[in-house]
Amino acid sequence: MLLNDPSEPGGIEVVALDADDTLWHSEVFFERTQRRFTELVRRYVDHDVDVDRALFEVEHRNLGRYGYGIKGFTLSMLEAAIEVTGGAIGTVEIEQLLAAGRTMLDHPVDLIDGVDDVMTELAERGYRLVVVTKGDLHHQQHKIFASGLTDRFERIEIVSEKDPDTYRKVAASMGVAPPSFCMVGNSVRSDVLPVLEMGGHAVHVPYHVTWAHEHAQHNGDVPTLASIRELPGWLESRRGP
Ligand SMILES: [Mg+2]
Structure with a gap:
């Protein structure tokens, strides 16, 4: 399996975020x-x-x-x-x-603790932010609008499946190559493994419950943060020279 390599040339430019159970409770x-x-x-x-x-x-x-x-x-x-x-x-x-x-x-959108601060900080540090989420188009659009975070994101991608090809297209739509793309999410199966497979970076921020359909078998070797509050520091540690 491909793993993030901090010594890799070029830094992460685009930070993609899952929505449900990454930005807000679901x-x-x-x-x-x-x-x-x-x-x-x-x-x-x-x-x-x-x-x-x-x-x-x-x-x-x-x-x-x-x-x-x-x-x-x-x-x-x-x-x-x-x-x-x-x-x-x-x-x-x-x-x-x-x-x-x-x-x-x-139900009103209930942001996960730290999300608002972290999105602001990442935008200020010059990262380009995109939401990549599955789910019902109408409801996801409504939640993103209701979250109050829309101005932080350059694009909103509501996709039907999260596979390597989807992530390749999202990176291309943001005009970056996979090594400049990093996905952040609560599902190893949907937010981490397919992104590593297409050559991007990915980091797992677990939520305390996982939908049974999202359970994944993996070797435990995926970058994991205890909270989204750790994300800016983790990204900085991977920034190119
Ligand atoms: Mg999720």
Whole structure:
């Protein structure tokens, strides 16, 4: 695997940031809604039925159709609820699941501690910033606007998949070669490994919960920061001469 090499010539010019669980809290709201799903659906099934597993499987099956985001998650909750209860789930519970999805969409953007300061500092230090996020186009645009951070970013890239080719295109759209590009995010699978593979830099800033679909196998050899507050110092330590 390619690893960041501080002795490499040329510095990092573009810093790309994941959005959900990197700039603002997201997964905690999915977890909360999933607990509601479990509570509503469990009433209809035997104790040994794993309703969380059923939801995971329906989500997995639907990812290619619905993509990432709350609307697809809500549809998958409804489908899993109908399926796992053999059609016994009531319209009252269906309405409550729909309401839980709407509550998630309406939730105000809750920035992760330090994000505002760090984005300002990076912009002041001359880094060019871009957001690279998966998810529902309409909702992600709304969150970015509501975050109050839009003026810090040169571009917003809402992508359907985070693979090496996507990152190659994002770097090209910013007019830099991969070695001048660094991605920052909470998912090793989506934000780190594909960027290292295309020859860029990447750093993992873990969030305290990770969506099951984002779990990745890796050798632990990825640059990791305890908090986004460590990012400016980490980037400076990699700056070219
Ligand atoms: Mg994320």
